[in-house]
Every structure is written in C-alpha cells, then in structure tokens.
Amino acid sequence: MPRAQKQKAAIYCRVSTLHQVDKDSLPMQRQDMINYAKYVLSIKDYEVFEDAGYSGKNTDRPAFQEMMERIERGEFSHVLVWKIDRISRNLLDFATMYARCKKLGVTFVSKNEQFDTSTAMGEAMLKIILVFAELERNMTSERVASTMNARAAEGKWNGGRVPFAYAYDRETDSFSIRDDEAKVALELKDTYLRTHSLTYTARLLNGTGKRTRRGYAWTPATVAIILRSPFYRGTYRYNYRDESDVTFSFKAQNEWILCAKHHPPLFSEADCRQVDYWLGKNRRHHGKATHVQRKHVHIFAGLIRCGVCGSNYAASVDRARVSGYQPSMYNCGGRRQKGTCKNRYVNDITIGGFVFNYISNVIRLRTAFRPQWSLARIQRFLLQDENFREVASLSADTLRRVQSILLGYTVGTAEYQAGQDMRGHGNATAQAREANLRAELERKKRALSRLTHLFLYAEDEIHEADFLREKRSLQDDIASLQDDLAKAEQASVFASSMTDEEFLQKAARLLFQDAMGHGSIDFPGLALHVGKLELKNFINAVIEQIIVLDGRIGTVNILSQNHEPHPRCN
Numbered sequence: 220m221p222r223a224q225k226q227k228a229a230i231y232c233r234v235s236t237l238h239q240v241d242k243d244s245l246p247m248q249r250q251d252m253i254n255y256a257k258y259v260l261s262i263k264d265y266e267v268f269e270d271a272g273y274s275g276k277n278t279d280r281p282a283f284q285e286m287m288e289r290i291e292r293g294e295f296s297h298v299l300v301w302k303i304d305r306i307s308r309n310l311l312d313f314a315t316m317y318a319r320c321k322k323l324g325v326t327f328v329s330k331n332e333q334f335d336t337s338t339a340m341g342e343a344m345l346k347i348i349l350v351f352a353e354l355e356r357n358m359t360s361e362r363v364a365s366t367m368n369a370r371a372a373e374g375k376w377n378g379g380r381v382p383f384a385y386a387y388d389r390e391t392d393s394f395s396i397r398d399d400e401a402k403v404a405l406e407l408k409d410t411y412l413r414t415h416s417l418t419y420t421a422r423l424l425n426g427t428g429k430r431t432r433r434g435y436a437w438t439p440a441t442v443a444i445i446l447r448s449p450f451y452r453g454t455y456r457y458n459y460r461d462e463s464d465v466t467f468s469f470k471a472q473n474e475w476i477l478c479a480k481h482h483p484p485l486f487s488e489a490d491c492r493q494v495d496y497w498l499g500k501n502r503r504h505h506g507k508a509t510h511v512q513r514k515h516v517h518i519f520a521g522l523i524r525c526g527v528c529g530s531n532y533a534a535s536v537d538r539a540r541v542s543g544y545q546p547s548m549y550n551c552g553g554r555r556q557k558g559t560c561k562n563r564y565v566n567d568i569t570i571g572g573f574v575f576n577y578i579s580n581v582i583r584l585r586t587a588f589r590p591q592w593s594l595a596r597i598q599r600f601l602l603q604d605e606n607f608r609e610v611a612s613l614s615a616d617t618l619r620r621v622q623s624i625l626l627g628y629t630v631g632t633a634e635y636q637a638g639q640d641m642r643g644h645g646n647a648t649a650q651a652r653e654a655n656l657r658a659e660l661e662r663k664k665r666a667l668s669r670l671t672h673l674f675l676y677a678e679d680e681i682h683e684a685d686f687l688r689e690k691r692s693l694q695d696d697i698a699s700l701q702d703d704l705a706k707a708e709q710a711s712v713f714a715s716s717m718t719d720e721e722f723l724q725k726a727a728r729l730l731f732q733d734a735m736g737h738g739s740i741d742f743p744g745l746a747l748h749v750g751k752l753e754l755k756n757f758i759n760a761v762i763e764q765i766i767v768l769d770g771r772i773g774t775v776n777i778l779s780q781n782h783e784p785h786p787r788c789n
Contacts, residue, residue, distance in 0.1 A: 228256045228265040229286050229295040233273060233305045245271055248301045255330050256299055266295075272538070278312045279535055279548055284564055287316070290325055291561060297326045371457035371476045382450045383432055384485055394482035401485060403429050404451065407442060408486055408494065415497045415698035417442045433543065435748050446494050449477070453484030501698065516751035517547040518758055519570050519765065526768035528553040528560040537566055544568075544743035549767075563770030570765065571742035572606045573772050574758070579740050580604065581621065590626060594618040604739050653704065660700040667693045 232248045249267055256262045268282040278284070283306075289295065298320055300306055307313045320327050367377045376394075381387045384400040403424070410420045417439035424437045431441060449456050455478040459470055486494070515536050523532035530553035539545040547567045553560035580601045587600065598613050601621070670689055746754055766774040 226260075226262045226264065226296045227294065228260065228262045228297040228299050229290060230256065230265050230267045230299045231269075231283065231286055231305060232267065232301065233270045233280070233283075245269060248305075252299050252301060252330055256297075260297065260299070260328065262297060265299075274538075278307050278316065279537065287319070288561065288563060290320065290323060293323070295325060297328055299328045299330065301329075302331050303329045368458055368476060371455070371478070374455060374478045374481055376455075377457065382448065383445060384451070385482070396483055396485060400432065404445060404485060407437075407445060408451075408490060411442065411446060411497070412490065412493055414701065415501065415694060416701045417446075417501075419701050433747075435744070438750060440750070443498070446498060450482075451485045452488070452491050453482055454479050455481035497698075500695075515545070515547070516755055517549075518567050518746070518751055518755045519547070519549065520755075522758070522762055523549050523565070523570070523765045523767055525551040525553060525560060525562045526766045526773045527551070527562040530554075530560065532565075532767065540743065542743050542747070544747055546743070551767075562767065565767050565770050565772075568742055570772065571746065571754075572740075574762070574765075574775060575740050575742055575745060576604045576606045577601065577775070584621070592622075594622060597622060606739070656700055656704045660697065660704065663693055663697045663700060667697065 230249070230252045232245055232252070234244050234248075249269070253265065253267070256265050268286040270280040270282040273280045286298075290298070303313065306316060317327055370377055376387065376392060381394075384397055384404040385394050386397050387394055406429070407420060407424060410423050411417065414420060414423075420442050421437040421439050424442075429437065431437060445451060457476040457478075459472075459475045517534035520534040521531070524530070525532060528551065530551055532549040533552050534547050534549050537546045537548040548564055549566065549570075550564045551560045551562045554562060580603065584597065584600050588597075594615070597618055601607075601613065602610055667690065670693065763776040764774075765772060765776070
C-alpha cells in the first residue's frame with residue numbers, strides 16, 4: 220500500500236464511560252489534539268475518529284476499526300492520540316497496531332508522551348509505557364473491586380439494575396416493594412409452586428398480558444432468575460459472578476458477600492423452601508442446572524462469508540447497548556489473521572435487521588399479494604423497510620421465485636392457512652406424539668382433581684400420608700409431561716429440511732405473531748424476547764450463507780429443496 224501523498228492526521232479520541240463524555244473529556248481531547256496537529260506538527264488536514272463509552276481492553280471499536288481501514292488505504296500520514304492507552308491498554312493489541320502503522324509508513328504520535336519511535340530505544344520505551352498502562356488498569360480494577368466489596372459488606376448498594384418488584388431510594392439508600400410489580404412476582408411464584416414448571420409459568424404470565432419491567436415477554440430463564448434470587452428473600456448478594464468470564468459463571472460461594480435482612484422480603488421462608496425443593500428436583504431431573512448460562516451465543520456464526528476474499532467471518536462479542544442487548548461483531552478471517560483483506564466488519568444488529576425484516580416482508584406479502592402484481596411491485600413491497608435503503612434491487616431470479624411461491628398459495632382451493640402442516644408423514648408422527656402428551660397430561664390433571672376430591676369429601680377416609688404421597692407423584696408426572704410437551708413443540712418449530720412453504724409457515728408461527736402488527740421488526744428486541752439460542756436454531760434451519768461486501772449484506776442464500784439464492788441484493 221502506498222504512503223499518503225500529503226500530510227493528513229487521523230486523530231483518535233476515546234473515553235471509556237458516559238460520565239467522562241458528560242464532563243467534556245472527549246471534546247477536550249479533540250480540541251487539544253487538533254491544536255497540536257496544527258501548531259506543533261504543522262498538519263492542517265486532519266480527520267477525527269471518536270469512540271465514546273468503549274473500554275480500552277481491546278480494539279473492537281467501530282471508530283477505531285474505520286480509522287485502521289482507511290490507514291490501510293493510505294489516506295493518512297500520521298496517527299495522533301492523547302495518550303497511547305487511548306488506543307488500547309492491551310500490549311499485544313497496541314503492538315499489532317503499531318507494527319502495521321510502521322509498515323505502512325504512518326507516523327504514530329502520542330501528544331502527552333514524548334518519544335522518538337524511529338530508534339530502537341524509542342520503540343522499547345513505547346512498549347514499557349504500555350506495560351505500565353496495563354499494570355495501572357489492573358491495579359485500579361483491584362482497588363475498585365476492593366472498595367465495592369467493602370461497601371457491599373456494609374449493606375450499601377453498589378448500583379446496577381434494581382430487581383423487579385422493588386424500588387430504590389437514593390436519599391435513604393433503601394429498598395421498598397413496588398405494589399404493581401410485586402403482584403406479578405407473587406403470581407409468578409404461586410404459579411410455579413402450583414405447576415412446578417418454568418415454561419408453563421412463563422406462558423401463563425404472557426398469556427394474561429404480564430410483562431417484565433422493560434416490556435418484554437417472560438421466558439423460563441427470567442422466571443428462574445426471580446425464583447432463585449435471594450433478593451426476594453430479603454438478602455443482598457454481591458460478588459457472586461465472575462464477570463471477567465464471557466460465560467458469567469458463578470464464583471465459589473466462600474467469595475460471595477451476603478447481607479441477610481437487608482430489605483423487606485417479598486417471598487415467605489416457607490414458600491422459598493418449596494421453590495428451592497422443586498427447582499432442585501427439576502434440575503436433577505434434567506441433568507443440569509437451569510441457571511447455568513451458556514457462552515455468548517453468536518446467532519449468525521458460521522454463516523457469513525467474505526464477498527472479497529472468500530474467507531469465513533469470525534465472531535466476537537461487541538459492547539452491550541442501552542437496551543440490554545449485547546450484539547455480536549463479525550470480522551473477515553482473512554483480514555484478522557493475514558491482514559490481506561479490506562472487507563469491513565459487520566454486527567448482528569445490521570444482519571438481523573436485514574434478514575428478519577426481509578422474512579417478515581415476505582410473510583406480509585402473502586396476505587397483500589394479488590396474482591396480477593408485477594415483479595416490480597413485489598420488489599417495492601419487499602424493500603419497503605429502512606433496513607433496505609441501500610439495496611438498489613433484488614435479482615430477477617429472486618423475484619420470480621417469490622412470485623411462484625405466492626402464486627402457489629392462491630391457486631385453486633388450497634389457500635395457505637397459518638398453522639396448517641405441510642410436512643406429511645414425518646410431521647404427522649410428531650403431531651401424534653404431541654397429541655398423546657396432551658391427552659396424558661389432561662388425564663393426570665383429572666386424576667389429581669379426583670384424588671383431592673376423594674380426600675376432602677369421600678366417605679371412606681384416605682390417610683393423609685397416602686394422599687400426600689400420591690399427590691406428589693401426580694404433580695411430578697404433570698411437571699414432567701409439561702416439560703416434554705414444551706420440548707416437543709420447540710422441536711417441531713425448528714425442524715430441519717423445510718420446503719419454502721414450511722419455512723414461511725414456521726417463521727410466521729414462531730417469530731412474527733406479535734411483531735407483524737407493529738411494522739418493522741426491532742431485531743435486538745426480538746432477540747431479547749425470543750432468545751439468542753432460539754433465533755440461532757431457526758436461522759441455521761433456514762439460511763445457508765450470507766455474503767458480506769464492504770460491511771453490508773450482498774447476498775442471503777436461504778435453504779430450500781433446491782438451495783437457490785434468495786435474496787441477492789444489488
């Protein structure tokens with residue numbers, strides 16, 4: 220790559236917290252370095268790159284990545300930073316970046332650290348400074364952790380999301396129960412004690428219109444979080460998760476900080492003992508703890524291919540957004556490993572917004588479509604969302620394929636109906652199993668009802684111990700059947716080897732029942748609502764490959780019986 224023909228500085232600014240942004244740290248950095256470029260380096264042509272709210276632990280930052288891409292293209296002669304730890308506090312990351320700049324003939328300048336990197340001693344001093352920067356970060360982290368642990372041991376709140384059903388008063392540093400959310404939490408607990416099923420509890424809450432504080436649907440995981448949390452028992456727990464691990468695994472219990480009688484409990488001790496019993500029993504039944512979290516799920520991992528060099532895209536974890544959603548970032552493997560490709564990174568917010576809104580539009584088109592519609596009109600309908608503003612057109616093959624699918628719905632009397640099954644014998648077997656599970660579940664519920672009636676009203680008295688033993692056995696059977704039924708329904712949804720018609724049907728039934736009535740699909744909201752693992756299973760069942768060009772989607776190949784491309788974007 221040729222060097223920049225004229226002097227132009229890439230000015231890079233970073234602050235790690237929104238507090239620093241609010242206190243004008245970022246504008247101060249920017250202006251100070253602009254002046255330095257103009258009056259010290261005598262460079263009047265510059266461009267500023269800013270990352271606000273990003274840590275210096277790694278270089279997975281959008282503005283930094285853009286700057287490096289343009290450095291690769293030879294657009295800059297200098298890189299100017301406030302301090303070298305603005306680039307990264309990780310020695311390896313900085314060394315990689317610096318070596319690349321040196322190879323391209325780009326001068327690296329740190330305003331507040333004066334050294335001559337043209338000499339071996341200067342380079343050594345640069346790396347020594349970075350080592351101490353990393354040491355300072357680790358020591359600061361240890362000091363902060365020690366202070367917060369001491370506060371927690373005294374019962375002081377260290378911040379974070381206030382648990383559902385509680386309110387926090389900053390003035391008094393105390394918690395109180397919110398009546399509106401407390402009713403939902405108590406209903407959640409009572410339902411679980413009655414059914415012993417996380418899945419059923421979540422479904423019942425959703426079916427009666429109950430939502431989480433953020434307005435999302437309940438899931439078995441969110442139900443389990445409340446049931447397992449000691450906070451609802453009046454105990455404040457801190458320092459129990461290893462947040463340095465992407466799995467957010469639990470620390471050893473001897474490291475936990477527990478403050479009993481910290482605030483008013485919502486659940487009684489007797490109910491908590493029952494909850495613990497059934498959670499433990501179900502955990503043993505399923506062979507693993509429900510609350511153990513998986514590693515970060517990358518929804519589109521293994522499906523994205525570079526449209527420039529043909530390499531697969533590698534996944535990494537991006538920063539969490541304000542909504543609570545933590546997206547994945549995908550980078551070209553050829554670029555990351557060899558530095559030979561210039562294709563840009565892409566995150567799953569971009570990919571998910573495109574893919575799921577396209578699928579949604581195809582499904583909505585089924586309702587609006589008329590046989591006399593032209594291909595041009597079909598295209599306008601499919602590209603009506605803002606996610607497709609950069610898509611000039613769909614390929615003719617894609618449009619004809621969609622048209623043929625839609626025409627198939629309206630020919631003769633076999634009009635498509637949501638919920639109809641098209642899988643034939645294989646799916647008939649699955650349906651029969653589901654029907655048998657439902658019939659057995661109803662039989663067990665009737666047996667439990669009759670047993671209770673006999674115990675209360677029968678002339679021939681039933682011994683209490685015999686009643687309780689038989690009741691517990693029936694309740695165990697009901698919980699097991701409910702879980703088996705939930706798994707069977709889930710498996711039928713993500714069945715592989717789908718036809719085009721089945722794909723549309725399953726997508727509509729699983730994902731878009733609520734979203735369809737609200738126009739454009741909010742992908743982060745959908746992922747938080749449905750769950751990343753569920754979306755990943757669905758995507759792997761229907762998508763063969765996604766081609767990325769210049770950080771944008773070029774082609775999406777959707778699996779069908781013939782594996783035809785669909786759609787191709789121009």
